[in-house]
Amino acid sequence: MVAGLGVRELAGQVIVATYAGTAAPVGLVEQYHLGGVIVMSENAPTVEHAARAMAQLQHANDRPYPLWLSVDQEGGIVARLGAPMTAFPTYMSHGAARDRSVTTMAARASGEELRGAGFTVVYAPVADVTTGPSDPTIGSRSAGSDPTLVGRSVAASVRGYRQAGIVPVIKHFPGHGSVPQDSHEVLAVQPAPLSTLKRRDLVPFQRSIDAGAPAVMVGHIDVEALDAGLPSSLSHRVVTGLLRHRLGFRGVVVTDALNMAAVVNTYGAGEAAVLSLLAGDDVLLMPTDIPGTIGAIVSAVHQGRLPRQRLEQAAQRMIALLLHQQDMPDRLSAPGVHSEDSLAVSRAAVTQASGPCGARLVGDAVAPSGDAVAVALFTDAARQAGLTVDPGTTVHFVGYLDPPGVADIVVSTDAPYALGPSTAGIAKIALFGQTPAAMRALVEVLMAERTAPGRLPVDVDGVVRRGC
DSSP: OOTTSOHHHHHHHTEEEOOSSSSOOHHHHHHHTOSEEEEOGGGOSSHHHHHHHHHHHHHHOOSSSOOEEEEOEEETTEESOOTTSOOOOOTHHHHHHOOHHHHHHHHHHHHHHHHHTTOOEEOOOBOOOOOSTTOSSSGGGSSOSOHHHHHHHHHHHHHHHHHHTOEEEEEEETOSTTOSSOTTTSOEEEOSOHHHHHHTTHHHHHHHHHTTOOEEEEOOEEEHHHHTTSBGGGOHIIIIIIIIIITOOOSEEEESOTTSHHHHHHHHHHHHHHHHHHHTOOBEEOOSOHHHHHHHHHHHHHTTSSOHHHHHHHHHHHHHHHHHHHTSOOOOOOTTTTHHHHHHHHHHHOEEOSSOTTSOOOOSEEEEEESHHHHHHHHHHHHHTTOEESSSEEEEEEOTTOOOOEEEEEEESSSGGGGTTOEEEEEEEEOOOOSHHHHHHHHHHHTTSSOOOOOOSSOOTTOOOOOO
16 A cells, blocks of 8 residues: 555655645645644534544545544643533543553544544554643553552553544553653653653553554653653654564654644744654654645655655555554444533542541531532532532632632532642542543532542642542
């Protein structure tokens, strides 16, 4: 398949592009022979829009393999497709739950809904190990701060996505949870020695590779111990030396978005693409200038700077994975049919960091405050459970970057760090999600209908107990 493609077609094949509007970009894909597209929130005002576009793209595709139709749908704060897709809580829920069967089930459920909407690839799960509040980018997108725990969660998610027939892309190699900068804005610097990376950041990637992860996304991180000053996505030492040779990864390597400031501001679209391919990357995600990127790749091949063989190798890996995806079990679900699976995750994850375990924590009436979305969802769940929403037991919700709360019960809906400085007269609870199902799980604990089985998967200053 690859041998018959011209250099310009090969260059287009390894590109996964963003696009404008909600209509299927059939002409864009055909004109540049693109390998596929990524759907962002602005492309999908409704799930129906996204599903229609994916179906039209695949229908117009005359290649003997599927297109790379992809989306970021991690759960929690990163979910490009909204209702009626099932809303899943943050990935940190799985670190709190410590139940690999639940994690596999959730990935399978989400993957089946994505397959039902026509997607072939999902950029999840997150394999980064978070180091706490100093991590500005990953936070609750990580399963936690214990490398072994994160590795088990990611491997379980990979298994679930593959059961659903969708390609999971684990991210962000070699680990974005331990750098204090956001690579969307600047080049994130990783100053830790390689021995620390092996002991911490690389553990989940190695475990998920051993579990059969088919694709890995490489982040834009300056790993000083390996290739100082160069983003890891453009580094041969990181991509080929570390990921392929040391960790033994044989699948498809995807760059993080090439429109991010950490790369495009310094190298430009075309040079970043050429350097990525020379580093060993196979799929170029979201270059800012498609014709310019293709032109730069073609020129690099003609000049002998980029061997055609390397470009063919990248295309071969991408196409082989898409052929494999085509032969995976075709498990499709309608959007929104897995709400009970989301509930199972939150029931397993809810964590009580203070207060009497197993006791009823509220009276017949509750008075919620704090984050407006959380308050609205909690109000619905409380009323459905027979509670009165009126002056009563105060329940305060703190979300991402919210200030500490003061109430009878303080509930964190994202990473649980705000629980430490908060003041709670009865209990502090980490919920790890702001979904209807998460609120239902919370109400069950408040009314002593269920216990809170979760354990804090990160250290929280000011909180001694990790759970009940």
